[in-house]
Amino acid sequence: MSASHAEGKNYLNCEKGLWSWLTTLDHKRIGIMYMITVMVFFAVGGTFAMLIRGELYSAGRNIVGPETYNQFMTFHGAIMVFMVIIPGIPAFLGNFFLPMHLGAKDVAFPRVNLLSWYCLIVGAAISLVSLIYNGVDTGWTFYTPYSIETNNGTTWMVAGAFVMGFSSILTGLNFIVTTHKLRAPGMTFFNMPLFVWALYSTAVLQVLATPVLGITLMLLIAERVLGVGIFDPTLGGDPVLFQHFFWFYSHPAVYIMILPAMGIVSEIITAFSRKVIFGYKAIAFSSVGIAVVSFFVWGHHMFTSGQSEAAGILFSFITMLVGVPTAIKVFNWVATLYKGSVRFDSPMLFALGFLFLFTIGGVTGIMLATAGLDIHFHDTYFVVAHFHYVMVGGTLMAIMGGFYYWLPKMFGRMYNEFWARITFVLIFVGFNVTFFPQFILGAMGMPRRYYDYLPEFQSLNRISSFGAWTIGTGFLIALFVIIHSIRRGEKATSNPWGAKTLEWTTSSPPPHENFLETPVVTGGPYEFR
């Protein structure tokens, strides 16, 4: 083995300098580059969220006019979806830990892995060009025909999202091949950690669904630049067709966002209750099941679009079916706690927070899947509250939990537990204060994407704004906790939590090719006996 494996050498210090990072093929370093990128995007998207809530603090104009507000709303949504939540878990934590979970030295195609990071950066840069052309005010959904006739910035934003799509496809491809080909001896499919199952299901969605988004966005650009008339009714096109194409990707995309989060939660719950997971196969297969069924439910976003009643009923039915595997997972996690030995470190607090918030997100999802009820709730704040409960309450809580959980492994240092718990309290409480009132606002009938609202909606909007600033404070503190831990934290042992998956068998931080000797696997990932 090479000199880089000598005493004291690890993936962080085996090579030095910015160039060594920008050209690295090490999945761990690429993971860290994604981490930094996603954190920067999150700060930008979060700033827009704070501005949105500032504007909605009172009815009427507070800080900006309607055009600027609509841009805030669009940039917030587009950045959070395409640049934060979608790459968040797979490309950052997944990149780092999928090969380690399998006992592999790297992903199957390290160069493609690096390319996918560059796709994200180039795509983000192209999106930024939109600012020169008066920005974008379409909402992240780019619905036609408004997106055909509005500012030229839209073309750039759409082109950026197109390029970023390749980042997602390439990551997914890499994960599928890695999972099939690079498992350590003895690592059968049913010995794989559930995080791998989750990433694998996600990867299938990334590879199969994202091209549809790519094609749709290309058509939108062709429409804007060449006037081809596929979506534009004045040229004989059909604007509703765009919605079908868009949601054919974007519904599976919501599972690209949540499945990996579920994987993280499975890891954390077992590690911190020191217990074998309850219903391993049920959780593993429900990930796959959700991935498959999620391709056939896109029409639940279109109950009021003018689609036929028969289609509406069918989509409502299939959506209900997705509820079943989702419920199974939640029950399994709760059952895992039973007769366990539970510790409440911050990763576990975030995982339990996930269960709490995701359950609320899930039951409100069933309300929205009920065709008759969705007619009233569609495009109101009820929907805004629902998807934030799933995406922030679910995915973002899991990212935070996973971040604290794996920080010792990634950087070889512990974080400050007291301050990390403070961030949990601020984020968890702030989250509920922000988004629970939005369910009520939606039930009362307040539509989403509203710059201004009727006076009767004001008090709940105020509560929501205070909650948002609480969340903002929580994340700001979390940033300091993370930076402090990386620079000054106590040295971490190789397995501070006593977890059983393979990444904890190697040193913290891991050496260049993860394991000094290829591990040989003899049992499941959660053998706490």
Place this chain on the structure above:
Amino acid sequence: MIWLNTAAAHASTFMPPQGTEIASQYDKLYGFIVIASLISCVLVIGGLVMFALKYKRKSENDKTAYITHDTRLEFAWSFIPFLIFMVVFVWGTYIYLELRTVPKNAFEVHVFGQKWNWDFMYKSGKKSTNEMVVPVNTPIKLIITSRDVLHSFYIPAFRVKQDAVPGRYTKLWFNADKVGDFQVFCAEYCGTNHSRMLAKVKVVSKDDFEKWLQDNPYKDLASADVGQKVYNAKCIACHQLVPEASTSIAPSFLGLFGKTRQFADSTSAQADENYIRESILNSKAKIVKRVSGEAFPPIMPAFAGALSEEELVGLIEYLKTLKE
């Protein structure tokens, strides 16, 4: 089933008033799901908290049970949610079909969405903007379309919503059982003034409705007064009657008539009758600059086809009366 009614009543505390019979059916289903959801959340979250506290780690040598699965339990907690989802699905589909199946002989009104107003057209030729008058206890069918981008016609009190799609007609129906004014929102994002695209449904007695239909709103009005009515219905959301500020989204009408206008392409012209007419019918022909010097965004819809000659003349005459 009494508990269901009480539960529904509680759950619908936050719902808008019930303006139709279907709205009360809707609230019953909503109440049922809210209660079922609450029970599920209490079970799941309660179980979670209970287990977490009960099995809190006592020492680092704790032994835990090795329970990998339990087929019967897992079947139960897959099948019971499935049954509940199916009840909700069937009930929800019933309400959905009620909401979507238009009775024969419904009274028809045409609805046009256009940035950022709702226009209504009755078969008698009567038109109105942002105020739809309908008779009580009569099934009303709306035939909806849009003159520009997507909009969505949303009446919370009736629990109905339907997108307005350019180039196609969509439908919506309701039967209001109470007299009164009900709020209409635009629920599909349509640009700058989406949140101001509001209207009212005015439900009146059948007699009042007949009277209203006969009534010519412009009868015996001076031209400028006709213009003022049109202004209040269609222009006021953007063009305010206050001196223009750098934050105004559209030029002020105060003292506009007769002024020299500076355009984005550095030309200029006097605001005479022809200029005003062109600006209304095809606003993008000349884009005016703000007081600060940059151009206004080209967001004004083209009103060609949406205004009668009487209304156009009225607007021109009304603008002449507005002094700085």
